[in-house]
Amino acid sequence: MTADLDVLHKVLVERLDTTPAIRDAFAAHPRHRFIPDLVWPDATGLPLYRTAAPERWAHLVYSTDAVTTQANDGGSGPLNEPSSSSSAPQVMADMIAAAGIDKGTRVLEIGTGTGWNAAILSELVGEEGEVTSVEIDPGVAALARERLSGTGVSVRTAAAPSTEKTYDAVIATCAVTSIPHPWVAALREAGTLVLPWSPHPAAHSTPIAALRRRGASVSGPFVREGAFMRDRAQRPGELPFPGLGQPAAQLAPFPVASAELIGSGMMTQLLLMLPGVRLGGRAAPFPRHTRQDRLDGCRAVVGLPLAGRHGHRWRRA
Numbered sequence: 001m002t003a004d005l006d007v008l009h010k011v012l013v014e015r016l017d018t019t020p021a022i023r024d025a026f027a028a029h030p031r032h033r034f035i036p037d038l039v040w041p042d043a044t045g046l047p048l049y050r051t052a053a054p055e056r057w058a059h060l061v062y063s064t065d066a067v068t069t070q071a072n073d074g075g076s077g078p079l080n081e082p083s084s085s086s087s088a089p090q091v092m093a094d095m096i097a098a099a100g101i102d103k104g105t106r107v108l109e110i111g112t113g114t115g116w117n118a119a120i121l122s123e124l125v126g127e128e129g130e131v132t133s134v135e136i137d138p139g140v141a142a143l144a145r146e147r148l149s150g151t152g153v154s155v156r157t158a159a160a161p162s163t164e165k166t167y168d169a170v171i172a173t174c175a176v177t178s179i180p181h182p183w184v185a186a187l188r189e190a191g192t193l194v195l196p197w198s199p200h201p202a203a204h205s206t207p208i209a210a211l212r213r214r215g216a217s218v219s220g221p222f223v224r225e226g227a228f229m230r231d232r233a234q235r236p237g238e239l240p241f242p243g244l245g246q247p248a249a250q251l252a253p254f255p256v257a258s259a260e261l262i263g264s265g266m267m268t269q270l271l272l273m274l275p276g277v278r279l280g281g282r283a284a285p286f287p288r289h290t291r292q293d294r295l296d297g298c299r300a301v302v303g304l305p306l307a308g309r310h311g312h313r314w315r316r317a
Contacts, residue, residue: 003054003059003062005032005058005061008061008062009030009032013026013027016089017093018090019097022096022120025096025120025124026089026120028119029116029123031116032062034086034116035067035069038069039057039060039061039069040068040069040071041056041068043079044078045080047080048060064090066086066088067086068080069085069114070082070085070140071083082229084113084137084140085229086114087228092117096120096121098194099169099171100192102124103125104129105124105169106129106168107129108167108170108187109133109172110161110170110171110174110231112133112140112144114143114144114147115143115155117171118144118153118155119147119151121171122148122151123151133153133154134155135155135157136157136159136233141156159232160180160233161182163185166187166188166191167191168188169192169194170183172231173196174231175195175226176197176230177197177199177200178234179193184218188213189213193210193213194211197222204227206226206228207225207226208224209221209223
């Protein structure tokens with residue numbers, strides 16, 4: 001028996017923990033109308049075709065999770081690295097609430113994806129408001145334009161928003177470590193920028209911040225946890241590990257080893273205090289370690305020697 005998609009959407013909307021206005025906006029735009037027939041359910045293996053497994057496709061679409069709608073930038077590979085998706089519904093609702101979207105709001109969305117989030121935003125702002133969405137991938141943008149036909153949403157293919165106008169709110173659906181200047185420039189004074197922040201390339205959690213513009217700067221709290229793919233312009237490159245074959249000089253004991261450092265959640269707080277530091281990892285030269293690369297070229301290693309209980313901080317000679 002084929003699943004009744006409209007019923008599944010109604011159940012999804014009823015489960016959202018959000019305001020009545022946001023819930024009504026979700027109700028007006030069923031998720032299945034924005035999800036393509038081809039999705040990637042797993043990190044490995046083949047994609048799922050709707051015609052081949054309609055029940056499984058419907059289950060994925062109406063789960064509470066994000067749905068990967070493109071992998072490997074539209075190419076292939078041994079792993080299905082998500083490069084475009086439909087965000088988890090509750091996360092979407094929370095980000096919209098944090099941005100303060102209402103009738104008449106002018107909104108800029110960074111990362112159109114399927115277009116579902118933009119459709120919900122357009123419902124909330126009404127005819128008095130405006131929604132502009134920027135998508136870096138031309139193919140993804142073209143499909144989103146088709147799905148958003150009649151909503152009034154303007155979808156632009158670009159790596160960054162235009163600085164010709166400002167908006168009351170900017171919502172990013174991709175994670176960044178450094179906030180791009182054009183995002184701030186597109187925000188009016190006292191406007192709100194809601195974005196996922198990626199503390200380091202290995203981070204599976206990208207906490208979401210709601211930042212208010214004051215002059216040339218933005219500041220504000222983290223409002224919830226999230227898991228978003230990284231902005232394509234800030235993907236980490238693979239750096240060679242420095243100084244292989246050189247002796248390491250121990251500087252001072254470190255209270256935890258690298259595995260505990262990453263797994264404890266301390267990296268978010270640590271990297272907030274160390275702007276410009278980049279974290280990476282490799283299996284050598286120590287059994288377990290992390291590496292931090294600073295923009296000025298300095299490097300540090302946190303390792304776990306075989307004979308010791310604690311990690312140490314090392315400096316390459």
